[in-house]
């Protein structure tokens with residue numbers, strides 16, 4: 613069960629990007645994406661036991677006027693309103709991908725460990741791999757997870773179980 617609290621703060625309301633965030637994504641949908649991303653990352657690393665997880669009680673998302681795309685810092689995710697404002701593709705899809713990637717950094721152990729020492733960004737790279745197999749995978753997964761997480765979604769979208777995908781990914785990239 614996910615007891616994590618999710619908060620969303622738009623510090624860029626006065627900018628075009630901040631307004632686009634409110635209009636196209638919004639606070640409620642952002643919270644839903646954050647929860648889906650958390651469920652996804654726990655499942656990838658088979659962190660079914662809360663004792664295996666990092667001790668994070670809340671994840672706080674900020675839309676900030678800043679350069680770049682996004683970064684994670686402790687339990688905070690910061691996304692650039694300039695990036696949102698200038699993005700020309702499917703914003704909802706892109707924004708989901710950004711949150712999934714940054715959420716990886718929140719839950720990934722930084723130090724040495726038996727499962728988490730495979731290198732920075734490992735889940736983000738795995739997501740890229742899944743997305744290469746099926747363009748839009750992250751956004752489709754996110755849509756399906758509105759009603760809760762099921763490992764069957766990987767089979768539905770990619771025709772393989774998450775364990776098979778993870779094995780194939782490791783074989784391909786030698787991790």
Ligand SMILES: *[C@@H]1O[C@H](CO)[C@@H](O)[C@H](O)[C@H]1NC(C)=O
Nearest residue numbers: 628629693694695696697698
């Ligand atoms: C696009 O990004 C620039 C900064 O690189 C920013 O000044 C501008 O306001 C952004 N445009 C929109 C529509 O957000």
